[in-house]
Amino acid sequence: MSKAQFAREVGLSRGRISQLIGQGLPVREDGKIDRETALGWMEKNLDPSRRKAVPIDGVEDPAPAPHSLDGAPSLKDLKSVHEAVKVKRAKLQYERELGKLVDREDVERVILTRARRERDTHLAWVMRTAPVIAGELGADPGDVFAVLDRHMREHLEDLSKTPLEELENAKRG
Numbered sequence: 001m002s003k004a005q006f007a008r009e010v011g012l013s014r015g016r017i018s019q020l021i022g023q024g025l026p027v028r029e030d031g032k033i034d035r036e037t038a039l040g041w042m043e044k045n046l047d048p049s050r051r052k053a054v055p056i057d058g059v060e061d062p063a064p065a066p067h068s069l070d071g072a073p074s075l076k077d078l079k080s081v082h083e084a085v086k087v088k089r090a091k092l093q094y095e096r097e098l099g100k101l102v103d104r105e106d107v108e109r110v111i112l113t114r115a116r117r118e119r120d121t122h123l124a125w126v127m128r129t130a131p132v133i134a135g136e137l138g139a140d141p142g143d144v145f146a147v148l149d150r151h152m153r154e155h156l157e158d159l160s161k162t163p164l165e166e167l168e169n170a171k172r173g
């Protein structure tokens with residue numbers, strides 16, 4: 001079979017097949033590829049995770065065209081890459097417009113703001129509650145505040161170190 005037919009069958013570009021031939025992929029004297037021999041060679045010589053191209057986010061990257069003699073990418077290569085990038089950007093913009101995609105910095109800022117507010121609220125609770133507890137127990141308000149404050153800060157520190165997945169699992173369970 002021809003290089004192009006074999007490339008289609010195994011899901012690689014013709015350019016990649018040519019590279020593999022340069023690396024030792026066997027070809028017949030007439031330049032054709034024996035399917036079984038080539039598949040056996042690929043099985044022995046290629047990393048299984050890199051044998052077949054996988055589309056990213058439903059958009060296939062263009063197959064590389066042959067490079068010019070000096071090794072620089074051809075105009076066709078550059079145009080293909082440019083078009084693929086435009087398609088990916090358009091898809092991201094569309095998902096952003098639908099509300100499926102949000103800016104990472106915005107999310108991090110909201111999470112940080114929420115965490116600070118929760119921390120401040122918990123520490124304010126200690127300040128409000130310590131005198132009440134001290135009055136009910138007949139204890140020194142300063143001592144009660146110190147103990148509650150220390151325990152609350154330890155609790156908040158533990159929460160800050162707990163992975164989110166662990167908190168989510170505890171909520172479900």
